[in-house]
Structure formats: C-alpha cells, structure tokens
Amino acid sequence: MSISSIKSLLASYSPVSDRDSSDMEKDFARPLREGSDVELADGLSAARLRKQDADKKSFRIVDGRTVSDAIIGLSDGLTVPFALTAGLSALGDTRVVVFGGMAELIAGAISMGLGGYLGAKSEEESYRATLKDTKEQILIDPASVVDTIADIFTPYDLPEELVSQLTMHMASSPELPSFLMNFHHTLEEPAASRALVCALTIAMGYFIGGFIPLLPYFFVGPHGAFVALQWSIAVMAFALFLFGYTKTCFVSGWRGAQNIRRGVIGGFQMVLVGGVAAGSAMALVKAFQVLAHSGPGGPDDHNREHP
Template sequence: MRLGIQVSVPALNGDFRIPPDIVGLIILEAQPPLYGTLPNVSSDEAASQGSSRSKVDPRIVSDAILGLSDGLTVPFALSAGLSALGETKVVVLGGLAELAAGAISMGLGGYVGAKSEEESYNTTVREVDELVKQKPGEAHAIVRKTFKSYGLSESIISEICASLRGSPNRLRDFLIAFHHKQSKQPGNRAYISAITLALGYFIGGFIPLIPYFCVSQVIDAFYASAGVMAITLLVFGYAKTCIVRGWRGRDNIVAGLESGVQMCLVGGIAAGAAIGLVRMIDAGSH
C-alpha cells in the first residue's frame, strides 16, 4: 500500500519531495516519532488542521511584538521623565523626537538583521553546493548521520540515499533543509521586517504621548498617561503571551496575566528611574 504522505522542503528550484513510501517508513520507524518534526510535513489530516490556524507569518508577529514592546516602554519612560520638568511642550517635542529616532533605529536594525540572515543562508547554499559537487560521499554520510539520530534502520537510510543520489540539486536542498535546518526567506523579508519593527515602535510609543496632547496641565497629563499605560502594558503583556501559548486553559491565562504584570512592573520601574534621573540632573544644574 502506498502512503499518501509527502514531505515538502523549501528549495531553490521548487519543493523537494521524498517518495511517499520512504516517508511512510521513516515516520513509522523513527524513534522518537518523526511526524511533526520534519519540515513542512503535509497530508490530508495536516492540511485540514492547518486550515484552521493563522496564516500570518510568525516572523511578522515576532517583529511586531518586539517593536511594540520597546515602543511601549522606552518612550513612556522618557515622557514620564520629561514631565518632571513641568512643561507639556517639552514632553511632546522630546517624545516625538525620540519616537522618530527610535522607529528609524528599530527599522534599520530589523533590515540589517534580515539581510544578515539572507547572507547566512546564501553562504550555506554555496558551501553545501560545493560539498555535493566535490565530495558526494561526505554529503551522503551526512544524510545517514542525520537520520540515524531518529533510530531508522540501515535499509531505510539506504533507500533515502539512493533516492537522492541521482540528483545533486535534490541532495543539496535536502541537506540545507534537514541538516542545516535553513530555508530561503522571501526577497522582501528585510523590508517587511524593517517596516514592522518601525511601525510597532512608533505606534507603541505614541500611546503614552496622547494624554499630553489632550490635557494642558503636565501633572494631570502624566497621571493620565500612567493610567493609560498601566492598562496598555497589562493588555499587551497578556496578549503577546497568549498569542504564543494559546487563549484557553488555566495555565495559559495565568501565564498571560503574569506577563502582563511583568510588563507593568518593567514600565513602572523604567518610568520611575527616568523621573528620578531627570529631577536629579535638574536639581544639580541649579
């Protein structure tokens, strides 16, 4: 009986696929069970389960959380510190200047980081391509070593090697995906990462400044900003944890609440430190 299972691995020229019969034997013989550990395992059951999951790129979610996390903390601490000077205009102008500089810095950091990952992947491709062309025996030895860790029998490993032996490109793609565990990123990854981080930082950092636009007295604006940020940090800390862990279940809810409280504490400590530092510097200048 042929097993209707395929393993799809990100490749340079289309998807790499292992014959279904071999994949079935791999899954059945692997110790510990291999199903769910091979990159992008697809089947009718997996497809039906995957249709109910979010299709948002996890990297975008990660960048958005990172940008918001920094944006909700640093500008809030700065605006709280500047409020100690007693002038709303100073808080607004200083906060906006920090927002612009911080967003640009975060965006550039995301762009450079994504470009570094892209270069790392390209370097791996060149090294593996050279290995496959010049030392095919060593490449097949790596394939054997990779699957031996799953407790597969020698006959199954030999079938896999035989399937890969006829195509250097498939062997190269196999080693990149299974041995090096890398995949080719979209060409616009660096730009998306930069924009996501910058927007996340700017949006998160603009929230604590809103009360200063609406309230004339700086002390009242500070208290309003602190109240808004306490709620925002609590909600954000809860949401960012539950996005990863899940929204249901007592453990997930408790973990989300703990994360929310931690975010509030971090924001409060940062704001308190900024206020104390500004007052100390201001007192020393007189």
C-alpha cells in the same frame, strides 16, 4: 517498515526555490531507480505538496516572523518612549514632553526599522552563503555528503536497509541541496520581501507603542504636564498589561485556567518593567535638576551671592 512510513518525517521539508536550484539540475539530475526509489520519490513529492499547501494556508492566517517583529517593536515602544516622556514630565513643560517624545518616536522608529532591515538582509545573505557552500560540498566531496545524509536519518531509529535506500536515493536526487538545507543546516529560505516587511513591522510597532503614552499630553495646557503624566501612567499601565497578557497567551494559548493565569502574570511583568523604566527616568531627571540648581552658577548659588 514501508517507505510510506517516513512521510511524516519529511513533512517539514520545503525545497529551495527554482532560481537557487536550477543551476544544480544538470549536475545532479539522474534517472530514478525502479521499485522502492520510485515509491520513495512519490512519497517525498506528496509530502512536499502537502507541506506547501499547509504553508500557504498558515501564511494567510498569520506569519510567525511578522508577529515576532511586531512584538519586538511594540515591546520597545511601550517602554522606552514611556520612560522618556515620564522623565521629561518632571520639567513641568508640556511642549518639551511633546516635542521630545515625538523626536524620540521618529528617531527610534527609523533606527529600529533599519536594524530590522539589516538583520533580515544578514539572514538572507547567510542563507545564500550556506546554500553555496552546500552545493560546492556536494560537487567536491560527495562521500562526506552521503555520510551526512545517513546521519540525518540515524536518530529516527529506522531499519538499516531503509536508511541505506534513503541515503542512496537522496545522494542522487536533484533536490539534495534543498534536503540538506532543511534537515542538516535547519535553515528556511527567507522570502524576497522579508527585509522590507521586517523593517516596516518593527518601525510601525515601535511608533504605535510609543505614541500611546504621549496621547494625554495633547489634551492638556502648556503647564499641565503633571496632570497628563497621571493619565499617561494609567493608560500605559493598562496598555502594558494588555500587551503582556496578549503576548503570553499568544504563545501558551488562550483557553484554560492555567493559560489565563500565565497571561495575567505576563501582564503584570510588563507593567513592572515599564514602571521600573519610567521611575528610573524620572529619578534621573530629578537628580539632574537638583544638580543644576545646586551647582556653580545655578539659582541657589546666585541667591547666595545676592541676598
């Protein structure tokens, strides 16, 4: 088996940025050996360039993490504010629904955005800490690093001679920290703007998703909350179904009867979740109203005292 046959194995290789690995260049830079090592280095370089080009093209089309953040924000925004506005509608006052809904939307969007920001920052700090530990292990215990490299190639059923060549080459390569981060720790370096983009995406997704059930209340009178609730339920049922269908098909695919069936099932599942959330909220508000009217000092108690 030639060295070029392992190019597909290393196709997912993405190096650590220059700012992280520059301080390791002087510690690990050694001249490449002749023959197979040179061929291997050419293969790795070509695979890395192809991977970088593919990453740039795919990033221009869609970023998987951004899509995931948008789904998180929209999913919460389409259920939690909808349940709140549906529950407040039991009070019969449109202004209470609008003010309470807007307050929840703003507070929820800020909270979700901050949560996404802190989560992305923690991910970035975890990556840097792991990279630091990896570099220290390379300097302090190179023998264990050689065993780790060999273990990475073992599952791929490569010839022992080829594994030995790969191990020896990577052990002396300046790209060793990047190799271990990608193939041993399986961690991808977060982008510098990851935390900010994550926060804005989740917050905007939450606000947009939560504003949908609030729209009908802007077009009715002060006491038309129940009418607006009916329109809100219809709009949200459609929005939840569309969101569930789109989310499912984005993962499984858009074409084919099986993918369409999965999308329909995912849409009805989202409608069911939103319906249960809204029904629970309305039931709780109704229960609180009953307790308020029947408790001490309530209207019922006042009527009993003054027949």
